[in-house]
Amino acid sequence: MWYIWLIMAGIFLIAEIITVGFLIFWLSIGSLFAMITSLFTDNLVIQTAVFVVSSTILIFATKPFVKKFATNKNPIKTNVYSIIGKNGIVTQDINPIEAVGQIKISGEVWSAISQDNQIIPKDTRIRVLEIKGVKAIVEPVLNNQ
Secondary structure, eight states: HHHHHHHHHHHHHHHHHSSSSSSSHHHHHHHHHHHHHHHOOOHHHHHHHHHHHHHHHHHHHHHHHHHHHHOSSEEEEGGGGTTOOOOOEEEEEETTTTTEEEEETTTTEEEEEESSSSBBOOOOOEEEEEEEEEEEEEEOOOTTT
């Protein structure tokens, strides 16, 4: 029976290599513990219990350790959130009454509304404050900023 536990350990290791998490590895180690147990007893219930208990203990014992190294303190802003804080220029008058307005930032055109519902004319320099839905919330930039 030991060879079946060894095959399972190999399958779990291959699955761990394919996935991005760090969970299946402990199932592989649990399979190795069950393999060692199978050398001492032929009872499948005991072997399975060793596999389940050891895998569970290893998963929960190492979760805080893995979480400590897996979390990124400074995530990279991507997609729409990458424009927050950037300056751009108004390409179409921002008018809250007509619900129109566009800005251009880094060569990309975005729909925009003003922060305080003011009209911002075309060619005004702006700064993106936040994103609400599909619109950038902007404010005019003073010349010295």
